[in-house]
Amino acid sequence: MTYHEKHLTRSASALLAAGQHLRRKDASGTDDIFERLSAKFGEHAGEVLRKLTEADEKMAGFAARILDMEQRAARADFYGGSGSGHPETWGEQFTRHTGLKAFSEETTRPGRFRLEVKTTLTNDPASGGSLGAPTRDATAIIPRRRMQVRDLLPVVSVSSNAVEYAAQTNRTNNAAPVAEGALKPESGFAFELRTLPTQVVAHWIPASRQVLEDVPQLRDIIDGELRYGLAYVEEGQLLYGDGSGSNLDGLVPNSTAFAAPFTISNATLIDTVGLAILQNALADFPADGIVMHPSDWMRIRLLKDVDGKYILGDPQAVITPALFGLPVVATQAMAVDKFLVGNFQVAATLYDRWAARVEVSTEHSDFFVRNLVAILAEERIGLAVKQPLALTYGDFGNVA
Template identity: 50%
Template sequence: MTNHTHDIDVAEATKELLNAAKSIGGIEQRLSNMEGHIAKADEEGEKMFDEVKSLKIAANQRAFGGEPMQSWGREFIGKKTSELSDLSRSNGGKVQMDVKANLTTSASSGGAIDVPMRDATVGLPKRRMMVRSLLQVIQTESGTVEYADQTTRNNNPSTVAEGGVKPESNYEWELKNIPTRVIAHWVKASVQILSDAPQIQGLIDSELRYGLVLAEEAQLLFGDGTGANLTGLVPNAAAFADPLAASDPDMIDMIGSAILQVGLADHAPDGIIIHPSDWWRMRMLKDADGRYILGNPQSDVVPSLFGLPVIPTKAMPVDKFLVGSFSEAATLYDRWQPRVEVGYVNDDFTRNLVTIRAEERIALAVKKSDALAYGDFGNVA
């Protein structure tokens, strides 16, 4: 009985060992299969990485305008096996490969590797134009502007007794004609440069318009009315005569007196035109304690005096000033607003040249001279 039981135990143990062996074998087989899959995935991953890298290199080269360049390794692999064998046998087992394109900054380097970056064009500084902003501006469709200028005002009103003769007043006007004047200039440019660099047209346009407003501002202030010139503000302004007769006025005092002069002529001053240097002379004036009169230097002080805007412009000479009621004193008429046109002149067509012209047509009527006061600070001899 005992021996029989022992035989059964041995058989069960043997069976369990066989099952365990089979399980271990299955595990090993599965591990082996997994290793194969991993190896295959690694191989496919490396292949994909190489393809992506090649595509990226080709895309970068095409972005710079050139054809994709064969890398040293790809050129080497691309050789036929027979050619490599022949090369190896003829060179003692050694093969030398040369890269066809030299990697430099020239345009022939694998499709111009170093392409310059186009930054914004740097132009010369431009002056701010603000004299026009003080004037009343009207659009006109005529080449001549007419207006009635009052020359006489003889008011004689008084109290009148019943049945008495009423006093007579007298007014007179003069009809004036103001012709429009053309301000213009031009520049030549080749058709090729306008086609190859479109931004040049915009730059020329901007520069030509800037030239117009420069000339306009000078004419608005100092046009002498001769020939094709405008009749400007300064030649028509009243000379500054200090109504306060101050004994030792500084620059700010003189501006205050000029404002008073215009006010006493029954006009409401609305602006001051001076040179930028004169504005900064006043801006840096200090009191007896060393404090800046027109405000702390750390603060942003908008140019103004006595509540009126100050227009600092280099069109006004140093040491001069013009104070006035500009909206009352003068009217600016726009017949042609600034325009830029392109055309051919003479044999320009056969030479691939064009003329770019900028022009405007304006008229200025200074109607009230006593609304302007022009003076000298006396700082410059």
């Protein structure tokens, strides 16, 4: 039943109800009125219902045509064509254009017909591709080595360009049991005052002021890279600095050569490290750390027993680099096949005059007038190796 049929039915029901109410209230004069109203309503109800039904059908057809037109227009907008489901070629646009028909019917010549054809947008830079904004991901940075040698040493901050410390150079111990009333023996000690200059480690790069302001994250990258460069050189200097010129006097050049306290037949890498630890202990400097190249640590990690089992644990186990309870620092700053065992907390002290810092300035050449800046990173440090016997440096050589 349509909306209008329902409406007429409700109206008829309301009219009958009203007539019945009047009939009950005043039956004397309402019968005739009720009958005439009913007849009149029935005479026109059918005609009204027919016309309303026809109007409903016309509205439904009109709505369907509107929907079809909207869908065609949407397809045409999307494809840039006539709504046929694919983009029109230039030839299709030309032959379907209404202006072509008008031009062909012209009887006078010469004439000219011009058509502006539409092209399909693509990712080509000459089309819509130039409007796209690429996604910017995080910058890929070259791998950085983890620096760990500094962590083995005591670090002291200083406020001068040189450090002085007293070092004992001799001990004469004449202590002995003494009889009552006898002269007691005299012992002696010798010290010397040593002066250690601090050295500067530095480097810099030029950059334009514009790029630093336009790309803020670039400043962070430069800062990190410059600081990493300082730490990289520092680690090499701590181990192998030869003390000449502005070089540090490193741990290895001041260490004691490894000499096995006793011989082990078919000694392994682990045996060799154990003997070096013993050498330190016999020198009264119990070791607190081991430094070696990552390749040598992996050689140790891959050692197996006679049953083919890994000595330091299964491959899937997470093993903290350590031997005989001492931490192993695996760094590429140490030469391959070499090791350094030591009591690092006693052996040497690292002095920080300037902690690593990064500064920017235009005070270089003609940088000010060229809108350039010099970005400088530097640190000022000193290394004093105070106890050479606390450091044992050796060679794995052909040890398995």
